[in-house]
Amino acid sequence: GAVVSQHPSWVICKSGTSVKIECRSLDFQATTMFWYRQFPKQSLMLMATSNEGSKATYEQGVEKDKFLINHASLTLSTLTVTSAHPEDSSFYICGGNRDSKETQYFGPGTRLLVL
């Protein structure tokens, strides 16, 4: 299967700061990338979908000004959590596929802890 990496794997930050998470497709060009959030003992929740070079589409209830997504190239998407608060502490996972007909592959996840 295709390989997706995320960086950092974990991050601790103070409340009010911004945190950037990178998602890279290492051996394929990801036309579409997806960002998910997972709270303890819960399932993955899709946050947003981004296509290379265009604005992200956010799921209902996800604040686009708080979770900034950039998909500037076919191998890199970034998620910036702006003015993070303790309730933003979660496991953030990205996924990517070549196109909508193909399988989505996931990164290993980034664990965010906001103090």
Added chain:
Amino acid sequence: DAKTTQPPSMDCAEGRAANLPCNHSTISGNEYVYWYRQIHSQGPQYIIHGLKNNETNEMASLIITEDRKSSTLILPHATLRDTAVYYCIVSKARGSTLGRLYFGRGTQLTVWP
């Protein structure tokens, strides 16, 4: 996208086949059935997917009923490393959803030695 229903948990003895069921009674003709699994604190791992026909790969087999309203993922010889949450997801390959995956609660499979 069609919803899926899975048992919350299942057990399996090591070396035996694990058969994980999934109901997707509202599936439409252009929707695929995908199976992923998530080992604790990791990103989901793709297992297999299918549209109408049964599928097999090096990890598992997918059996889809003729009416496509249910499917079964089969791990032929379960090992301790197969302990994970297994997600059955129905997704359109085309259209407005553009390959989005909406995860349910999945089935926690525990393989016992």
